[in-house]
Amino acid sequence: MMLTEAEQRFLASQHHGHLATMARGGTPQVKPVGFSYNPRLGTIDIGGLDMAHSAKYKNVQANPEVAFVADDVPDPEGGPAGARFLEIRGVAETVTGPPDPAGHQAPDIIRIHPRRLLAYNVDPDRPGLQTRDAPDEDLADTSENTRRGLGVSAWRESAPRTPTEHRGCSGVRGTARQAAPLGRGRRPRTTSPSRVVPVPPPG
Numbered sequence: 001m002m003l004t005e006a007e008q009r010f011l012a013s014q015h016h017g018h019l020a021t022m023a024r025g026g027t028p029q030v031k032p033v034g035f036s037y038n039p040r041l042g043t044i045d046i047g048g049l050d051m052a053h054s055a056k057y058k059n060v061q062a063n064p065e066v067a068f069v070a071d072d073v074p075d076p077e078g079g080p081a082g083a084r085f086l087e088i089r090g091v092a093e094t095v096t097g098p099p100d101p102a103g104h105q106a107p108d109i110i111r112i113h114p115r116r117l118l119a120y121n122v123d124p125d126r127p128g129l130q131t132r133d134a135p136d137e138d139l140a141d142t143s144e145n146t147r148r149g150l151g152v153s154a155w156r157e158s159a160p161r162t163p164t165e166h167r168g169c170s171g172v173r174g175t176a177r178q179a180a181p182l183g184r185g186r187r188p189r190t191t192s193p194s195r196v197v198p199v200p201p202p203g
Contacts, residue, residue, distance in 0.1 A: 001114040001134035002042040006123035010086055011037050017070040021059035031056050044068055044112040051108040060110055064091040086122050090115040
């Protein structure tokens with residue numbers, strides 16, 4: 001599921017996001033994270049220090065369903081119209097690549113494959129809330145690749161030749177630490193057109 005140009009521009013303007021994972025005991029966990037958008041794979045790649053030993057990394061290995069959000073308030077006096085966010089719900093896998101030469105990042109990252117996207121005031125030409133789901137063929141392709149462990153092979157072929165220096169994620173190339181299963185028995189959502197939800201004026 002590829003992001004639109006407006007969504008990519010919004011992410012490029014953000015320095016951090018928040019990742020929600022599910023702990024083994026069923027408790028949700030939210031953490032601030034550095035991230036980068038991988039335009040060749042259409043994924044959100046999350047890096048950090050000592051990532052492989054973090055709770056969020058272990059959570060993803062146990063339960064790949066995650067949510068990621070980046071948001072800001074460029075106009076604090078504008079009420080709801082002055083806020084923006086991009087929420088990405090999907091499935092994640094853990095990926096390990098070569099060490100960062102600068103030593104700023106661990107070689108381990110979390111890669112999110114988007115399944116549903118909610119954008120609020122992200123596109124200036126389409127204010128309000130926009131929602132869309134990944135096409136069925138994207139769901140099928142990622143499910144098959146993840147089941148076979150091919151997702152990272154595709155990453156090797158499509159990854160940038162130089163590390164990306166973007167909000168704390170080194171854009172590493174690598175091999176899969178674990179290919180997480182998809183769906184957990186759930187049927188994929190069907191594609192639905194974008195819809196706009198009007199926002200009431202500030203009270």
